[in-house]
Amino acid sequence: MKPREISVTVNAKHYRSEVPPRLTLLDYLREVLGLTGTHAGCEHGVCGACSVIFDGQPIRSCLMFAIQADGHEVETVEGLAGADGGLSPLQDAFWEAHALQCGYCTPGMLMASHALLRANPDPTEDEIKEAIGGNLCRCTGYQQIVEAVRLAAKRMREADPEAGPEGNKDRVDE
Amino acid sequence: MKAAAFDYIRAGDLAEVCRALDDGGPDCKIIAGGQTLVPMMAMRLARPSILIDINAVGELQGIGGDETSLVIKACTRQAAAERSPEVRAKAPLLAKALRFVGHPQTRNRGTVGGSIANADPVAEIPLVALTLDAGLVAESAGGARNIGISGFFHGLMETSLAADECLTEVRFPVWNGGGIVGTGFREVSIRAGDFAIVAAAVQLALDENGVCKRAAVALGGVAPTPLRIEATAEALLSSDLDAKTVGEAARLAAHEIDPVADVHASAEYRRRTARVMVERAILEARDEALGRVAKP
Numbered sequence: 001m002k003p004r005e006i007s008v009t010v011n012a013k014h015y016r017s018e019v020p021p022r023l024t025l026l027d028y029l030r031e032v033l034g035l036t037g038t039h040a041g042c043e044h045g046v047c048g049a050c051s052v053i054f055d056g057q058p059i060r061s062c063l064m065f066a067i068q069a070d071g072h073e074v075e076t077v078e079g080l081a082g083a084d085g086g087l088s089p090l091q092d093a094f095w096e097a098h099a100l101q102c103g104y105c106t107p108g109m110l111m112a113s114h115a116l117l118r119a120n121p122d123p124t125e126d127e128i129k130e131a132i133g134g135n136l137c138r139c140t141g142y143q144q145i146v147e148a149v150r151l152a153a154k155r156m157r158e159a160d161p162e163a164g165p166e167g168n169k170d171r172v173d174e
Numbered sequence: 175m176k177a178a179a180f181d182y183i184r185a186g187d188l189a190e191v192c193r194a195l196d197d198g199g200p201d202c203k204i205i206a207g208g209q210t211l212v213p214m215m216a217m218r219l220a221r222p223s224i225l226i227d228i229n230a231v232g233e234l235q236g237i238g239g240d241e242t243s244l245v246i247k248a249c250t251r252q253a254a255a256e257r258s259p260e261v262r263a264k265a266p267l268l269a270k271a272l273r274f275v276g277h278p279q280t281r282n283r284g285t286v287g288g289s290i291a292n293a294d295p296v297a298e299i300p301l302v303a304l305t306l307d308a309g310l311v312a313e314s315a316g317g318a319r320n321i322g323i324s325g326f327f328h329g330l331m332e333t334s335l336a337a338d339e340c341l342t343e344v345r346f347p348v349w350n351g352g353g354i355v356g357t358g359f360r361e362v363s364i365r366a367g368d369f370a371i372v373a374a375a376v377q378l379a380l381d382e383n384g385v386c387k388r389a390a391v392a393l394g395g396v397a398p399t400p401l402r403i404e405a406t407a408e409a410l411l412s413s414d415l416d417a418k419t420v421g422e423a424a425r426l427a428a429h430e431i432d433p434v435a436d437v438h439a440s441a442e443y444r445r446r447t448a449r450v451m452v453e454r455a456i457l458e459a460r461d462e463a464l465g466r467v468a469k470p
């Protein structure tokens with residue numbers, strides 16, 4: 001089928017591309033845009049490695065076609081780091097708590113937990129487990145990932161006690 | 175794991191969906207959340223020639239209704255239904271079951287109508303729709319059609335929807351004919367969020383003395399479609415749901431079904447699990463209702 005033009009915003013950058021309808025959003029991010037931070041695991045919606053944030057909500061990018069993202073907004077792991085390239089508080093907590101070994105699941109885990117912390121700055125352990133329950137990790141045994149999310153949540157609350165749900169989003173820092 | 179090539183239509187309204195279905199022939203397929211269809215396309219179990227995307231159709235999104243029914247438009251996200259106070263108030267059984275549907279990432283895309291139209295035998299939303307005797311509405315170029323849920327599921331992922339029809343809404347009746355309503359939902363799966371091996375859904379209405387006035391019981395994972403278990407529901411009526419009555423009623427459920435073995439579980443495991451899940455779901459529903467009676 002002939003390629004179609006789409007325009008998508010990824011990590012606040014606008015892209016215009018020609019895509020065949022069968023190209024998944026996952027393959028579009030990796031192969032067309034070169035954003036290989038998002039990982040391809042099972043490619044049929046089982047492992048969560050491909051998790052990205054679509055219009056503000058975490059989803060599996062292998063279960064969407066790029067053409068469906070036309071006119072929409074996507075956030076990937078490349079968008080987490082600060083402007084200086086430094087790790088985000090969540091990424092830093094993953095590093096500190098040893099929440100990764102091989103790193104294959106990590107971008108998906110980060111995006112799922114990033115979406116959680118944005119909606120809920122003080123999640124319980126069960127809420128964290130629910131948020132990452134669709135993401136498989138074959139290395140860590142999950143405990144350190146849960147700990148890392150708790151650590152990040154605590155540090156982010158301490159750094160910004162005012163932040164409520166979605167609180168950081170529209171904040172203007174002096 | 176790449177889908178075969180297809181042509182793509184993003185429909186802007188329902189009329190366009192119906193027209194595209196009419197023109198598209200038997201190989202065209204509607205895509206809503208894609209959480210069932212896209213894996214099937216990746217595995218080449220489905221090879222539609224045209225995909226009609228209904229995600230931009232405003233008429234197919236939203237939650238409404240009145241005192242007698244909760245109406246959920248077919249393309250409403252499962253996550254939206256899960257968060258909706260209206261769903262919790264009018265169809266508490268659905269609200270409970272939605273937490274068992276996949277994972278947050280899949281509920282953010284997956285839709286209420288999509289789950290029913292795909293009719294996976296272990297899916298939670300079709301099970302609840304059957305338990306509550308939901309009404310469905312489908313539309314085609316020929317007009318709208320009401321479909322009762324009892325004749326809707328034909329077999330493994332097969333329904334009475336015609337190839338040119340689009341499911342447009344699901345109507346869950348509200349139990350407001352008196353009595354205190356309690357709900358129970360139980361399932362066994364290998365990991366949380368995985369497909370259920372067996373799932374049981376129960377809704378009860380008790381009078382102020384705790385006597386059961388109305389009961390609906392259904393099971394998933396024990397047949398190619400979800401199944402209502404009338405014998406169990408009838409055995410509960412007029413009882414005060416003591417442990418013995420509930421245990422007997424659940425045993426009846428195990429007799430009513432004829433599950434088959436598959437890679438996940440033997441037939442016998444399913445039968446025994448069905449009994450236990452039904453029993454626990456009834457007790458959960460009873461205790462929830464009794465908790466409400468006790469409240470001043």
Ligand code: FES
Pocket residue numbers: 039040041042043044045046047048049050051060061062063
């Ligand atoms: S690659 Fe998308 S869920 Fe596994």
Ligand code: FES
Pocket residue numbers: 099100101102103104105106136137138139140
């Ligand atoms: S760190 Fe290896 S899969 Fe999670």
